[in-house]
Amino acid sequence: MMLSRIANSLFWMGRYLERIEHMARFSKVQYYSSLDAPMSLNKKRVLESMLEMNGLPKNFCKHTDEEVLFHISIARTNSYSMLSCLNAARENARGARDTISSELWEAINTYY
Numbered sequence: 105m106m107l108s109r110i111a112n113s114l115f116w117m118g119r120y121l122e123r124i125e126h127m128a129r130f131s132k133v134q135y136y137s138s139l140d141a142p143m144s145l146n147k148k149r150v151l152e153s154m155l156e157m158n159g160l161p162k163n164f165c166k167h168t169d170e171e172v173l174f175h176i177s178i179a180r181t182n183s184y185s186m187l188s189c190l191n192a193a194r195e196n197a198r199g200a201r202d203t204i205s206s207e208l209w210e211a212i213n214t215y216y
Contacts, residue, residue, distance in 0.1 A: 117196035
């Protein structure tokens with residue numbers, strides 16, 4: 105029988121890892137489509153959608169490519185950034201360390 109604390113940790117570990125994967129794929133597709141946008145207005149709209157997808161308001165930054173990519177990927181101040189989600193997944197994995205395989209634990213730490 106699994107304790108509810110461990111089940112909760114495993115659930116959220118999986119959710120955070122799914123969120124990272126989804127954000128990485130979405131960001132890649134959206135970023136490359138912003139490069140192909142014919143007008144700067146369309147590029148701005150694509151970058152705004154990337155911010156909104158990550159839970160940030162449209163006017164969060166000046167909408168430069170670097171700022172948007174920074175905030176959705178490695179900004180420590182953004183609790184929904186991929187790095188923050190990876191930290192949360194790692195903490196949940198640590199809480200269920202006895203339950204998960206050593207390969208999964210090593211994969212999460214290597215990714216970290």
